Amino acid sequence: MPSKAQSRAQASRRSESTEDHLERIQELVEAKGYARVTDIAEALDLNRSTVSNMVRRLAKRGYVNYERYRGFTLTTEGQAVARHIKQRHRTMSDLLELLGLEPETVADDVEDIEHHLRPQTLRVFESLVEFWRKHPAAHRQFLEYHGRRDR
Secondary structure: OOOHHHHHHHHHHOOHHHHHHHHHHHHHHHHHOOEOHHHHHHHHOOOHHHHHHHHHHHHHOOOEEOOOOOOEEEOHHHHHHHHHHHHHHHHHHHHHHHOOOOHHHHHHHHHHHHHHOOHHHHHHHHHHHHHHHHOHHHHHHHHHHHHHHHO
């Protein structure tokens, strides 16, 4: 198992595009049992050759089980990365929703910022989401404070 420093280094080498592809592949595998280049291209609004090139790179990096002209799945390592990406996405979505932002704003902002968070920042956000869920009165207090402050 990699150390925290190794995990951070690996994460910093993953591009936004790599993470977006892994996230979509995982979603497709969960829904259909496999992913295809066409499905990912449609989901990410990219052309098939761009997605095909990325899938080959992901396979070389050990994230994807890929056979040309067939569906593919994530390797164990790819699944672990995709789970991390999904959890980070969920944490950011939950936080922004708890802050009272509109669903469209939440979706857009999560896509914009999720790839740029340091692990320690994400841990603080996870704690805040957990705290507000366990202490709804504190959450309401914050929302009331923010509402008064925004006027």
